[in-house]
Amino acid sequence: MKIAAIEAIPYTIPYRHPLHFASGSVHEADHVLIRLRTDEGLVGTADTPPRPYTYGETQKSIIAVVEDIFAPQLIGVDIFDREKVQAILYRTVHNQTAKGAVDIALWDVIGKVLGQPVTKLLGGYTDSLRVSHMLGFKPAPELLALALEFREKHGINTFKLKTGRRPLHLDVEAARVLREGLGEEAELYMDANRGWSAVEAAEVLRRTADLGLQFLEEPDDAREVLGRRRLAANSPIPIAADESAANLGEAAREILTGGANLLAVKTARSGFTEAAKIVGMAEGMGIDVYIGNQIDTQVGTAASVTFGAAFAHTAKRAAELSNYLDMADDLLAEPLVITGGRIRVPEGSGAGTAVDEEKLSHYRTDR
Numbered sequence: 001m002k003i004a005a006i007e008a009i010p011y012t013i014p015y016r017h018p019l020h021f022a023s024g025s026v027h028e029a030d031h032v033l034i035r036l037r038t039d040e041g042l043v044g045t046a047d048t049p050p051r052p053y054t055y056g057e058t059q060k061s062i063i064a065v066v067e068d069i070f071a072p073q074l075i076g077v078d079i080f081d082r083e084k085v086q087a088i089l090y091r092t093v094h095n096q097t098a099k100g101a102v103d104i105a106l107w108d109v110i111g112k113v114l115g116q117p118v119t120k121l122l123g124g125y126t127d128s129l130r131v132s133h134m135l136g137f138k139p140a141p142e143l144l145a146l147a148l149e150f151r152e153k154h155g156i157n158t159f160k161l162k163t164g165r166r167p168l169h170l171d172v173e174a175a176r177v178l179r180e181g182l183g184e185e186a187e188l189y190m191d192a193n194r195g196w197s198a199v200e201a202a203e204v205l206r207r208t209a210d211l212g213l214q215f216l217e218e219p220d221d222a223r224e225v226l227g228r229r230r231l232a233a234n235s236p237i238p239i240a241a242d243e244s245a246a247n248l249g250e251a252a253r254e255i256l257t258g259g260a261n262l263l264a265v266k267t268a269r270s271g272f273t274e275a276a277k278i279v280g281m282a283e284g285m286g287i288d289v290y291i292g293n294q295i296d297t298q299v300g301t302a303a304s305v306t307f308g309a310a311f312a313h314t315a316k317r318a319a320e321l322s323n324y325l326d327m328a329d330d331l332l333a334e335p336l337v338i339t340g341g342r343i344r345v346p347e348g349s350g351a352g353t354a355v356d357e358e359k360l361s362h363y364r365t366d367r
């Protein structure tokens with residue numbers, strides 16, 4: 001069975017609660033839905049979040065690279081020749097999330113053809129994941145109120161605090177208020193999205209040393225190699241690579257050069273194929289991973305659950321899966337549910353990414 005067409009459909013859904021962080025802000029999900037059709041009429045679906053401040057992609061650039069570069073080369077390729085598809089995609093540099101979505105749409109259609117959930121094809125380790133919720137910039141009392149609400153409503157007790165602000169005491173205070181208000185049992189970690197220098201990050205680590213934080217993600221710009229290496233070597237908690245490890249090669253480099261000792265894995269930027277390679281490499285090196293969030297919709301989150309539940313190594317830690325709750329609406333045909341702080345793997349064949357056609361017609365912006 002062959003790839004017959006790949007569509008890139010722009011759509012916009014507003015956020016009820018915009019998210020602010022050190023590298024940018026999100027007020028609306030101006031994403032691109034990827035649909036890969038086979039010559040027998042089956043369709044695979046995936047979501048693409050443009051993150052110009054992270055990968056340099058925009059809604060328009062994603063549509064252009066998918067329609068003008070990927071689709072002409074992929075049409076006619078057998079859907080099971082995944083490494084051939086990877087080789088074609090990687091002839092083009094960058095465009096991380098566009099590549100990731102084409103790969104996920106391909107896996108979705110493979111699952112449908114085989115009549116199997118993709119999570120089983122990938123590994124089938126478990127049927128649910130523990131959820132971590134990402135808290136954007138807000139005054140400390142509001143952050144605590146929000147975290148308590150998520151714990152009460154959804155049973156979530158793991159929180160990622162967006163940091164990287166100046167003056168540093170804003171984030172130090174936020175972490176302290178969360179720890180005091182949530183208690184010892186809550187899992188807390190920080191993500192600075194490169195907002196600090198290595199020296200500032202070291203100061204924050206000193207000032208939060210008594211708060212039992214799990215790890216610090218992307219404290220500074222990892223390209224400032226010596227500062228990052230010194231920070232990671234002297235940090236009492238792991239330093240996690242997110243945007244500095246956007247692909248397999250970068251993930252290997254960050255681990256080997258000592259820039260990080262923990263990895264965020266995001267299906268939105270790695271698809272399933274490259275994400276699986278990153279997870280295997282990390283496991284072999286004794287490096288823990290966790291499923292990160294690209295400020296995903298439910299369609300993107302369903303893909304993350306499908307992937308994260310497939311492997312023992314990704315299922316160990318809480319996965320960032322709940323920020324779709326900040327959106328005013330979504331496209332996923334079977335809405336996700338978080339109960340007792342967990343999300344179950346979507347049922348049925350494919351990657352669980354099927355969309356509600358009426359909602360897509362309503363939110364698409366190309367007609």
Ligand code: MUC
Nearest residue numbers: 021051054242293294295
């Ligand atoms: C994260 O972990 O950094 C913020 C920007 C982005 O691209 O993803 C988010 C979450």
Ligand code: MG
Nearest residue numbers: 191217218242
């Ligand atoms: Mg991050």
